[in-house]
Amino acid sequence: MLLEYFLFGMMTFHLSGAQNEVTEVFAEAGSQAVLPCKCGPPSARIPAIIWRKDGKSTVWRKQKSGLEYWGYAWSSKTQRVRCPHTMFESGDFSLQIDNVKEEDGGVYSCRVERGVQVIEKTVTLRITRVSVSSSAPIWGSDVSITCNVTPWPLEALVRWTLNDSPFEPQNGAASNTRTAAMEKATGRLTGNWTCVVNYKGQEGRASATLSVQGVIHPPRDDAKVYAAVGSAVTLPCVFSPGLIPSDPVWEKLKPVFLTKPAPGRLPASFSASGPLSPLPSDQSASLKEVGLGDEGRYRCSGVIKGQRLTRNMQLVVAKVHSSVQSQNTGSVTLTCQLTDTGEVTNYEWVHVIYDLKGSRSVGPILEGKTLNISTMSEGNQGEWSCRFYGKDGLLGNVTYHIQQMSGVSGEKPTSVSHNTAATVGLSFLLLVMLLILAQIYKNHQRRKGIFRYPALETIVHTVSNEREERERNAVKKPTRKTSVVG
Template sequence: MLSECFIFGVITFLIAGAQCQDTEVFAEAGSQAVLPCKYSSKSTVAPAILWNNGNKGTVWRKDKNGLQYWGSSWTHRARCPHSQFERGDFSLQLNDVTEQDGGIYLCRVVGDRGVTESRIVLIIIKVSVSPVVPMSGSDVSISCKVTPESHRGTVRWMLNNRPFGTAKSVVNEKASARVTGNWTCVVGYKGKEGRASATLTVKGIIHPSKDYAKLYTAVGSAITLPCVFSPGLFPVKPALEKLKPGSLFLHTPDRLPASFIASSPSSQPTSDHSATLNEVEFEDQGTYRCSGVVKGQWLTRNMQLVVAKIDSSTPSKKRDSVTLTCQLTDTSEVVDYEWVHVVHDINGTQSVESIQKGKTLSLGKVSEENQGEWTCRFYGQQGMLGNVTHHVPMMGGLSGKKSSSVSNNTTAVVGLSILLLVLLLVLVKMYLNHQRRKRILQYPALETIVHTTSNEREERERNREKK
């Protein structure tokens, strides 16, 4: 490097206006690299530009007459955008760079102010995984190669955007879900940083995606217990079992739930051996294991089924109130609870009301406004984990509008009943009178006697009043 600068210094002394500039440019293998080259001049005469690579000779050249030339290996990959020429920007674009492209590039601009030369060091970073797709449990190597090696600088690793504790250029691990994902190598040199990435995919059980993953469900609902192997892997003796508590190291199977339905046997090999619980009970919680033998290796993946339910209790002193408690078999990932009142209109449309926080919900007095469906939603650090719903029934001693309505209806019914009873008595009386008259009309002589007797009685009563 020093010798080259000395040579350029001599050229600078011999040719007026010559300059020597050093710039490092990082690029990931397979990406585009932009090598900067700026020239400042007020002249309207186009300068001559030459891009040269120490290992491969001329990359691109443009003479003052406008003619352009490309090196034999750069015809389809090197470009110098003409749209920037008027601004004095003669940066070179290299597409699909490879490790062999790393090294020193010289940009020489010959214009009215003399000769300007810039030196750019292109540093190529490449991350590779070997084997490309390892089997779970086998050895895997992730390497970070820097070209040219003299500009390697410092190295640090990121796995899925999180620091991975090593400063080595090669990482050796056992292939597992823990090391699956995006590996990024960050190279530092002279205060600058460049990076490159590669994805590590492990063959084996892909669902559940990680060991001891938690599956959340509610009592009475259905859930699928995943047991899926990588495409093209057809395990021998696949199984999905429930483990007894504390038996992770003893591999002791427990009795499967009553609603457990295994995957249907198929005449063709399959990588999906998931099972279903049709109607989950609270006791179905626990650890389930997906397993199978692939190429003589026993692969396993454990998952934790977390079941939620709502307990309802009525305080002894307040029989018209209800307390709801959200219960989960495992609350290690839960950070918050939320209660939602689900209301259905006459068209069957749902709406959400009365959002409250906390594990417990107290309905001081159950009324028409707060009876019905209440849903408990539980949240983790990354968002909602699941929910469970409980129906609060109508009670005999409802308060508020419902009580007033019942009272008014009762009064109306009682009043109407009394009116009907009076009308019935009047009709009965009229009917009896009619029957009595009907019997008397059948005997005219008797009617005359009754009539005469009645007249005489009335006459005696008048005479008695006169005296």
């Protein structure tokens, strides 16, 4: 008798095929979640399917007749749940939920009835989301970044990445916490944050973008701006779009104050108006002609929502120094010099030549910080440009002309000196000839003005002649002697 009951129970269990499996599914808020419910090989029997949430509320069900029903909470006009019929033939009764929300997280059950066979599966749906206290905080304001999972899995492992790189919190805080950062907003926190949750072999991810508003260009403090001596340069100071700073101020910082920089005197060619930009968020400045003494640190600032935001930058000045190696051959050494070489990785020299038509040709590229050339060679005439590079590419360049280099070094070829002396002599001779011609012309004009009146000229000569005649007669007339008779 007992054997019959045992065999009957085993047969009933086999026929019903009752099973219960638990599966973990992670989905980011706003994405599509697929809750698996695969029931083995296909069957010719028409199944009855029902999906429930938290063991009570119906999400979706289909009767053997083919009629479908949605639960009250899921029967909105925008249908978010469905169970594709095309998958039924393969025994796949998975549920798809579009645009999942945090309240969709929970435990779901799938029950499939195919004749006397009943299959049940349990799926835990966990919704992941990264929450930021402010998606665009002002520089220096408080900000927090938190990883949320609904429902939260106990003993889950959490790690954070910022811009696809592992994020290490400051001040020695643990990196495997739900909250990645609770600190002042700076450019360090700007970018794409991703929370990665590992639990029971499953991985959930969620991301959020944090954009800190303030000075966006330069993107960081102490960024370097490169300029050649004598050139013009723009010192950038651009605020986030939509931010209009009040009371903008530019300062040059004294180098002697390292911990607390003090403002110094701005260069004479400094202009706070900067480039002609229609954007009020652009408070860039400019130097019309950079001098070697203009190098150093500059600071721009502006008030946003009652808070003064600042950005420091460093102006690096470049020049070419020339030194004579040989007076006979005209050999000169050119050296590319910068006031700060901390970011420079390599140098190169480029020879640029312009012909009479203005066409530009470039010679071979020579590597190195220094260059030895001969100023006597016509092939070296033209422009020499020193380019300097950093790890991210070209930083800047400084140009120099061979004629300028000869003048600085004091070297003057003999032919040039002879030509100069001849030119000076000819110029002096021409000046003397012009003065002589001017005097001749002046005398000619004077005589021409007198001969216009010949009668007057005759009268003048006649009067002059008569006066001279009387004077001569008076001199020739003898003196009479008087005798006295006693």
